[in-house]
Amino acid sequence: EQVRQRYCPDRRLEVFDITAQVRGANLRLSGEVSNPVSKQALLKAMRNVARTFKIEEEIVVLPEARLGRQRFGIINVSVANLRSAPRHSAELVNQMLIGSSVVLLKQKDDWFYGHVEDGYLGWLTAGSIVRTDSVGLAAWQGSDLLRFADFGGKIRGQPNENALPISDVVLGGLLRRGDQNRDAASRSAWTQVVLPNGRAGYLLSQTLSSG
Numbered sequence: 001e002q003v004r005q006r007y008c009p010d011r012r013l014e015v016f017d018i019t020a021q022v023r024g025a026n027l028r029l030s031g032e033v034s035n036p037v038s039k040q041a042l043l044k045a046m047r048n049v050a051r052t053f054k055i056e057e058e059i060v061v062l063p064e065a066r067l068g069r070q071r072f073g074i075i076n077v078s079v080a081n082l083r084s085a086p087r088h089s090a091e092l093v094n095q096m097l098i099g100s101s102v103v104l105l106k107q108k109d110d111w112f113y114g115h116v117e118d119g120y121l122g123w124l125t126a127g128s129i130v131r132t133d134s135v136g137l138a139a140w141q142g143s144d145l146l147r148f149a150d151f152g153g154k155i156r157g158q159p160n161e162n163a164l165p166i167s168d169v170v171l172g173g174l175l176r177r178g179d180q181n182r183d184a185a186s187r188s189a190w191t192q193v194v195l196p197n198g199r200a201g202y203l204l205s206q207t208l209s210s211g
């Protein structure tokens with residue numbers, strides 16, 4: 001408990017999920033941590049206080065190896081719900097806006113668990129993110145990003161109010177500036193924007209500010 005309090009004082013920010021089981025002369029530690037230092041500190045502490053036991057450990061240091069290089073995500077929907085468990089009925093922890101990033105730690109079915117930009121941990125649906133590696137994330141964050149500055153709107157497939165929408169967007173959402181291959185009049189009123197998944201659309205220029 002002392003190790004947990006030191007390395008994981010707030011379970012909303014770090015993973016420290018450890019179970020201890022005594023099996024004869026063996027003490028088995030299993031679970032998950034998000035900080036490799038906390039694992040080493042726990043093993044050292046247990047060896048000091050349980051000298052008569054043989055310590056066995058199956059502690060996974062997140063992120064899961066199966067995630068490979070694509071250990072990052074970019075929110076690709078107007079608002080993504082961060083849940084306390086991998087189900088839609090679970091407690092809502094936070095909400096993330098399009099263009100924000102998440103560090104992925106593990107996957108369960110169609111859900112990903114990770115750190116979002118404010119440091120909180122939670123579960124996001126696979127359909128709400130675009131997975132990428134560190135290079136892809138840096139490219140997105142280093143691009144010409146625009147912030148939506150109105151309360152709510154529609155990203156249109158063409159630069160006019162009657163075009164079909166391709167996505168919603170809310171105040172604070174981030175989108176990449178796209179190529180402007182339209183006539184001068186359209187460019188003055190509309191700006192092409194690109195979603196994290198690469199799909200392009202248009203927003204009124206007056207609703208955008210520099211990201």
